[in-house]
Amino acid sequence: MKIEGVLIVDPIDGEYIGNVYIEDGKITDVELSDKKTSFILMPGFIDIHTHGAVGVDFLKSKDWKKVENFFYSQGVTTFFPTSVSTSPEEMKGFLESADEKRMYAHLEGPYISLDKKGAQNPKYIKEATLSEVKELLKHNSLKTITLAPEVNDPKIIEELEKKGVRVSLGHSNAKYSETMEAYRAGSRRITHFPNALRSLHHREIGITGAGLLEDFYLELISDGVHVSKEMIRLIYKIKGCDRIILITDSISATGLEDGEYELGGLKVFVNDGIARLENGTLAGSTLTFSKALKNFKKFTNCNLKCLSKVSSYNAATHMKLHGKGRISKEFDADLVILDQGLSVIEVYKNGEKIFQNS
């Protein structure tokens, strides 16, 4: 198969008009073209932090197929179903589902800080034990976990990282020194920065300051609500294109009407697309990846090469997803075709067309 005459955007090689050859789900060749085009080809988007969409909560429902199709329509070819703090049984069931479906799972909690619980259910929040972690490690799907460094032994982080599970710091009141202890233990990411984190103070810059100053990847909800436009500009100014990972943090209400939903056993009210608990705390988002990309471009005025980094390459690199995040020989043919306004036109996964905007 051949995708002809598109503006290829690769996070390393940059932008050029070309053709892409695909065989057996892989990119077999790319070549330059001298055609004019109004279509953009980027690596399929990777969303490492989503709790669900179109009525499906990954913790509560097994019908992940439905949400899959929705994500494809947004250009997302790889996504990490993400839990919230819940009972050990439900967490186990969630991981088993992900194991069966051969998907990557993200556990957001329960090893987080009560002080920074955000919209997570305090009932389930606790400190990790090594034996619990060893149980979790039996699940092949477990790819990443969000925990608060100040409430857990750094040995937990070391153990997880050693076994290939990326530890992201989040829902945390950690000081700078506590954050850096986790860094030395192997953690290199911060969850939905800077939401649910100890805020920056000029005499204790805390985990927010550490995220800006040190070599962490930062998950970013680019909706202009969780993080203001100016804050996104500031994060971009400081971190550049190489350390930002766009996420949606989407909940089951995403792609549906305003109304009443649930997250981790807590009621969530969605008004004008903004999801909050009854007390006003933001509770995930209803952001789509496509919209996140458009917002980030609008807020920062970055170039397409940068967009391909924040939408796939950085996530693939950090998560060690070999074969993903580039448009280059031998990479997976996970591709999204966009128009000039960055709207999704066609999506391919392993060389198969899985979405066509009609």
Added chain:
Amino acid sequence: MKIEGVLIVDPIDGEYIGNVYIEDGKITDVELSDKKTSFILMPGFIDIHTHGAVGVDFLKSKDWKKVENFFYSQGVTTFFPTSVSTSPEEMKGFLESADEKRMYAHLEGPYISLDKKGAQNPKYIKEATLSEVKELLKHNSLKTITLAPEVNDPKIIEELEKKGVRVSLGHSNAKYSETMEAYRAGSRRITHFPNALRSLHHREIGITGAGLLEDFYLELISDGVHVSKEMIRLIYKIKGCDRIILITDSISATGLEDGEYELGGLKVFVNDGIARLENGTLAGSTLTFSKALKNFKKFTNCNLKCLSKVSSYNAATHMKLHGKGRISKEFDADLVILDQGLSVIEVYKNGEKIFQNS
């Protein structure tokens, strides 16, 4: 006169070993040398924010000569006596003293925010009126004023800037939009960043976020107390060498023992060199410029060229002090010789030796 075989550090030309020729208080030539040297020659330091030292408070005492000699010993060849919020009479007396002595004056207040008064006396804090400002503008010494944008009409800022008085934003609870209104009115500096400012929030980045994001010069108290080492590293990472201005914010206790002092009619207690009001609020500093320079170098590991920017060139550029802040033909021969540890060895002002470390 000739200063021979020193490592010349110029903020534009960088570092090179050379000789400097001086006549009539000016640098008449610089030339390369092939000598080895262990001495560093930098433009004399400029401190645009100091309330006094060695027992002298610029508001309370007319014996500015005493403090002058102390500053010279720290490598400071130009300093701006700085007031705090006080009565109109005392402010007038202060400006008259500065007029007489042909010095540059900095008014820190009284047009600041009560919410962010820091160690300033609330009794004197108020909104500026155009007629008051016109009275102030009669003083030739008035070179800069710190005010809070959210409590003053932007027209006040425009008027001051039009007349050559640089407006610095400080002691302020301003939101991002209020800060940018002041920017558009001509303000380009923020006072002792980020002390006594609305703090950064990810949904309202405020004046602190605006300082980091936009093209403001930032005054910085590099003592590791007002601003932590990590915060200084972060500010340096974001702003670089070109928009940081080191200041001491020193008070009369500087260069003296711990004990009880006064600032703007408020009691100040100095313990271990840290000056606080009775309620614990930081009240200026006892930092010397020489120490500020050493700290900044230690915290950021910047090069000498960068140090010459943050210690003189940026202040000279921002304040339009023609002839200051460089080691180059036709510039004033305001110079400081340092050893490898950045300790002050000799100081020259207008070509005259005004300090010799014996």
